[in-house]
Amino acid sequence: MERFPLSFYYRIADQLVDQAKVYRDEQRIHDLYTTLSRYCRLAEVLPQHKSFMAYSLNEKFHHKKIYQDFIQELQMLNQVVGNDSLPQKNNSLSSITERKVAHCCTVGTKSMRVYEEKTGLASVFTFDTTTAKDWNFNLHKVKSSPSPSLSCIYSMPFTGRVSHLTADDSKHGDSNSSLNGSSESRVLQDVHISARLMEGFLELARDNTDKDLETCGILGAFLKKGTFYVTTLIVPNQESTSSSCQALNEEEIYAVQNEHSLFPIGWIHTHPSQTCFMSSIDLHTHYSYQVMLPEAFAIVMAPTDTSRSYGIFRLTEPGGLSVLKDCQERGFHSHPEPPDGSPLYEHCSNVYINQNLRFEIFDLR
Ligand SMILES: [Zn+2]
Ligand SMILES: [Zn+2]
Incomplete structure (x- = not known):
């Protein structure tokens, strides 16, 4: 169960944040939804890791804030795309991502599991989500910038090559x-x-x-x-x-x-x-x-x-x-x-x- 050090799981979390940013920028709603769901599922089980209590507060707060943002973003995506089907790609996200949510709401693991079931994700994480401790939503963040932006210098044509x-x-x-x-x-x-x-x-x-x-x-x-x-x-x-x-x-x-x-x-x-x-x-x-x-x-x-x-x-x-x-x-x-x-x-x-x-x-x- 404690297969990897907690830092490894935080690296996965960081990588999912980076991936979500790319999908958000490219308006790939389906991929974004899947990635946000994977992130939230991981974030919910991190507190079970034996090293969690002793782990860097900055890192924990940083990801707590991202988790809250992602939960809200998932809710908005869910509202926009409806309950049954998600568009595959290229739907405009601007109206979604630019909406500001006034209140910070708490969403428990139960509703997240519904998202998971909908997206059919097969998690490879070894934690048992049923005993995940809730995050403390009253704590305030100390960092807000979620990730470095992905700088892209790719500009070559692919045709025939x-x-x-x-x-x-x-x-x-x-x-x-x-x-x-x-x-x-x-x-x-x-x-x-x-x-x-x-x-x-x-x-x-x-x-x-x-x-x-x-x-x-x-x-x-x-x-x-x-x-x-x-x-x-x-x-x-x-x-x-x-x-x-x-x-x-x-x-x-x-x-x-x-x-x-x-x-x-x-x-x-x-x-x-x-x-x-x-x-x-x-x-x-x-x-x-x-x-x-x-x-x-x-x-x-x-x-x-x-x-x-x-x-x-x-x-x-x-x-x-x-x-x-x-x-x-x-x-x-x-x-x-x-x-x-x-x-x-x-x-x-x-x-x-x-x-x-x-x-x-x-x-x-
Ligand atoms: Zn082996
Ligand atoms: Zn070998």
Whole structure:
């Protein structure tokens, strides 16, 4: 239940605030509604975390205010779009967001659960919402600016320069049939990656690869019009062996992500002498990414694998996610099959190579 430190859940909250801002600016009402609902559901269970009482007051007040605002915004969205159906996109939000609400109202978890049921959200959070403590709505905020704005410098045309990556693209020989099949139960947004990302990373990893040591990097993306564009590779300080790699000084990584308003869309690592697959440790590492952002993916680069030089993977949902959620083991170990018969992980079907995407590398080593 206390799977991650509370700071991790606050990072998810921050990321949802950023995502909501993009959707609000782009007037994507359905996506905004879904994101606000996810945020509120998370905010309601944060007080159950064992570290909540001792956690930074500033951070708690900051998010308490955002929670209140989001509850109001959800109510207004609900009024405007009616009870049964939500428009998919492009409905004017200006009349909604510009309305000022005079009174700060308290909405309990009960009504939020109605929103959740309506939007059909499948939460991956492990808290039990039925015992969530109410927030104290009498406390006043100390900060009001919810998030840095997403600065967008993307301006390139896509026409004819985007290619769909399929599971077959990286295969040179026999296929690995254990990963076939898709379990995507939620609609994932598309992800575009730069054509230079993977070869650039291999180049950076070469020294380690020659010494049979893994290398890892973190991928940052910006979000525009319902698509994540992966523009940034952060190579952190790290410790590695021939079969594992651990990023150090995570705060440095967050600093780069925050400074450039990037979403933590995934990670990339090498298997210098192993085949292209996700080890049990890789699956646990990836679990935290996918909990943070459903679109998160893991790229495995295996230059010595003659049948598959790279793979772009994610945990199946709900199958793989539920197995990893319940697994307390560390180190290399085996996992049971998901109860629904799906594989633990699968190839991403929503990732595209975009020849026009700019690409930056932050090498912090
Ligand atoms: Zn690995
Ligand atoms: Zn495990």
